[in-house]
Structures are given as structure tokens and as C-alpha cells.
Amino acid sequence: DKNNTSPAPESSLAVCHPAVAPLSYLLGKWRGEGEGGYPTINSFSYGEELHFYHPPNKPVIGYTQKTWKLSSGEPMHSESGYWRPKPNGTIEVVIAQSNGLVEVQKGTFSTEDNVIQLQSELVGNASKVTGIRRCFRLVEGDLCYEVDMATNTVTLQPHLKAKLKKL
Ligand code: HEM
Secondary structure: OOOOOOOOOHHHHOOOOOOOHHHHHHOEEEEEEEEEEEOOEEEEEEEEEEEEEOOOOOOOEEEEEEEEOOOOOOEEEEEEEEEEEOOOOEEEEEEEEOOOOEEEEEEEEEOOOOEEEEEEEEEEOOOOEEEEEEEEEEEOOEEEEEEEEEEOOOOOEEEEEEEEEEO
16 A cells, blocks of 8 residues: 555564674563662662564664652653664664663673673763663573663762563
8 A cells, every 4th residue: 555654563574684683682571670779879679671672674673661669650760762783793872861861872792692781982961970881681581781870979880780571
């Protein structure tokens, strides 16, 4: 139908771009719990869901994240962006956070141990954050990650740690 301007459903095409194939284990939804802290704040726990999706034939993985208070379900931080793996094992990730902060992350992924390491090249519109490091790893089918951050008063320290199961 030449008048049909709606996007093709991902499932009807199912063409994984070769750049995305090594990270296809990410695709889908993940849910779990995490713990946060920092030298300047009280520690806290949270629920989290991640969604990684692949627009067919594009060398990109779309990413959305949302978190909530475990006690009440009340929304906490959320973010979304795009993961852009390259054939040479490097990757760039752009993320916009619900608090207004934006990140450009650069790093590497390993297909041998399913580890993705990211270091911020740019942090924008932040009141105090000067650097962010993110590390993801697949451990016995669970997606585990750690986020470290530096601020204008604190050197790089852990802020978040979580473990998620594939839905
Ligand atoms: C506090 C940044 C993700 C929950 C903070 C602070 C910063 C920050 C700069 C203030 C630290 C200070 O006052 O010295 C970030 C960045 C994130 C991130 C850059 C992502 C890379 C998250 C997520 C959650 C979260 C995912 C929730 C699940 C909190 C909480 C506080 C906090 C509860 C303490 C707030 C308070 O006590 O006023 N974060 N955050 N953050 N963050 Fe995050």
C-alpha cells in the first residue's frame, strides 16, 4: 500500500544490522533491582527496567531506562538514548537523562566475555557532575552494571549498581 506511511513492525523485517549483531544479547526488556550511594548522600535502593530495541537495518540500538522506588513504585530517574557499536569493537552511546543532564559515552565491547565499558567524553548541562563511567556485563544470563561518577567535589566513586533479568 503506497499510502501506508506507518513504520514497519520490527518483527516483520527482523534484519539485524551486522554492527549490532555482537550486542544482540541486549535486545529486549530487562527488569531488576539496584542500589545507589555516594559519599555525599544516603544510600538507596530502586527498581529498574531497561528496554533495548533495534530499528531494523540501522547500525544502532535504541535504549530506554526507568527506575522507581521499591516501597511505593513512585518514579525515580529515567533516561534514554542510542547505542552505536562499530565493527572494530568500539562503541559510542548518547544518553539524555530526566534530570536534564546529557552524556556522550565512548568505550569498547568484548564479545568474548560480554563486557561493555563506557567512559564519558562529554557531560552537558550538569550542575556538578564532571565525569561518568558505566560498565555492563552479562553474568550467567543476568545483566549487571555499575555506574561511577565524579563531581566538582568528589573524585570518581560508585553511584549505582544493579542486576537485571531478561523478561
Ligand atoms: C544524587 C547524578 C542516576 C538517584 C545524585 C547526585 C548527582 C547524581 C550529581 C547528587 C550528589 C551530591 O549531592 O553530591 C546522577 C547521574 C546518574 C544518576 C549522573 C546517571 C549516570 C541515578 C539513578 C537514580 C538516582 C538511576 C535512581 C534510581 C539518586 C538519589 C540521589 C542522587 C536518590 C540522592 C538525592 C538526594 O539525596 O537529594 N545523583 N545520578 N540517580 N541520585 Fe543520582
